Amino acid sequence: MATIEVKRSVGEEDLVGIMELLDRARAADAHRPLGEHKWLDLAQSRRTGYAGFVARAGARSPLAGYAHLSRGSQSWALEVVVDPEHRDPSEAVRENLISVALEEVRHEGGGHVHLWVAKPGDVDDAVAARCGLHRGRDLLQMRRTLPLELEYPDLPTRPFVRGADEECWLEVNNRAFASHPEQGGWDLGTLLEREEEPWFDPLGFLLHEADGKLAGSCWTKVHADIDPPLGEIYVISVDPAFQGTGLGRGLVVAGLRYLGSCGVGTAMLYVDSTNSPALALYGSLGFTVDHVDRAYVADI
Ligand SMILES: CC(C)(COP(=O)(O)OP(=O)(O)OC[C@H]1O[C@@H](n2cnc3c(N)ncnc32)[C@H](O)[C@@H]1OP(=O)(O)O)[C@@H](O)C(=O)NCCC(=O)NCCS
Numbered sequence: 001m002a003t004i005e006v007k008r009s010v011g012e013e014d015l016v017g018i019m020e021l022l023d024r025a026r027a028a029d030a031h032r033p034l035g036e037h038k039w040l041d042l043a044q045s046r047r048t049g050y051a052g053f054v055a056r057a058g059a060r061s062p063l064a065g066y067a068h069l070s071r072g073s074q075s076w077a078l079e080v081v082v083d084p085e086h087r088d089p090s091e092a093v094r095e096n097l098i099s100v101a102l103e104e105v106r107h108e109g110g111g112h113v114h115l116w117v118a119k120p121g122d123v124d125d126a127v128a129a130r131c132g133l134h135r136g137r138d139l140l141q142m143r144r145t146l147p148l149e150l151e152y153p154d155l156p157t158r159p160f161v162r163g164a165d166e167e168c169w170l171e172v173n174n175r176a177f178a179s180h181p182e183q184g185g186w187d188l189g190t191l192l193e194r195e196e197e198p199w200f201d202p203l204g205f206l207l208h209e210a211d212g213k214l215a216g217s218c219w220t221k222v223h224a225d226i227d228p229p230l231g232e233i234y235v236i237s238v239d240p241a242f243q244g245t246g247l248g249r250g251l252v253v254a255g256l257r258y259l260g261s262c263g264v265g266t267a268m269l270y271v272d273s274t275n276s277p278a279l280a281l282y283g284s285l286g287f288t289v290d291h292v293d294r295a296y297v298a299d300i
Pocket of ligand 1: 176177236237238239242243244245246247248249250270271272275276277278280281284
């Protein structure tokens with residue numbers, strides 16, 4: 001039986017153990033086990049508003065599992081990684097980590113909780129149900145090959161300028177994503193953190209202006225740590241005043257052309273399964289669903 005310890009901040013030794021666990025899980029599952037937001041919380045341990053939970057079968061054993069709980073402006077987000085050797089049909093390590101993390105939420109006053117699971121199966125539905133969570137949103141990861149062989153006029157864009165474009169980008173992006181639980185609440189601190197990431201490339205962060213004002217943007221990201229590298233349409237948003245006028249299509253095309261020019265052979269993106277305009281757009285540009293990430297939710 002694994003014991004679980006709560007971490008309010010992650011020291012060097014913990015970080016090494018967690019990274020080794022993530023590597024083992026990634027090799028077994030062929031996907032990145034902890035979402036980017038969580039990973040940034042960990043790597044930048046100065047951030048507050050999160051707790052980590054490590055499960056160990058013995059004092060000196062490698063980690064059996066890790067749960068990461070972070071508090072957003074409107075809800076809590078939870079992700080759980082279990083060592084492949086500690087996954088048995090009972091999924092006891094996973095269930096215990098989730099239960100302890102939910103107890104922490106309760107202790108901190110409660111709220112809405114999302115547990116994100118990549119490539120969910122029946123066993124995930126069952127564990128979530130035992131912990132009092134039910135199925136919420138499905139996020140689709142869609143992919144298509146590059147280069148984009150499509151006759152489509154180039155939409156004029158310019159690269160993002162650090163130190164100058166933050167305010168207008170946040171304003172347009174947050175309005176475009178006003179009804180989106182995670183993307184609609186970006187603040188300057190979050191954006192500046194992303195700008196410090198090694199993958200940040202202003203040349204692949206494309207802005208389109210109309211009447212001298214930002215009308216939409218397509219922010220791309222190259223995952224050079226994946227072999228072969230993947231190119232992501234990371235954030236795309238069109239000012240609501242301009243939606244439905246062809247900017248979204250022009251911006252995705254511009255982003256895909258940029259990724260193709262970087263030598264990337266596959267493009268991917270994440271889209272909420274209920275975002276019909278975006279799904280229609282991506283489908284018409286040849287994207288197909290690679291896999292699903294699911295949120296299990298509860299109000300505590
Ligand atoms: C998704 C988004 C980027 C599309 O941009 P847009 O400028 O409105 O889209 P376009 O005018 O270029 O339309 C492109 C295609 O999208 C689809 N589309 C656009 N609006 C639609 C709507 N209201 N309903 C259904 N499909 C729609 C259509 O397939 C359309 O192609 P068509 O014009 O040939 O029919 C934009 O709606 C947006 O910023 N939404 C909020 C942020 C967001 O959801 N981003 C995507 C997250 S993955």
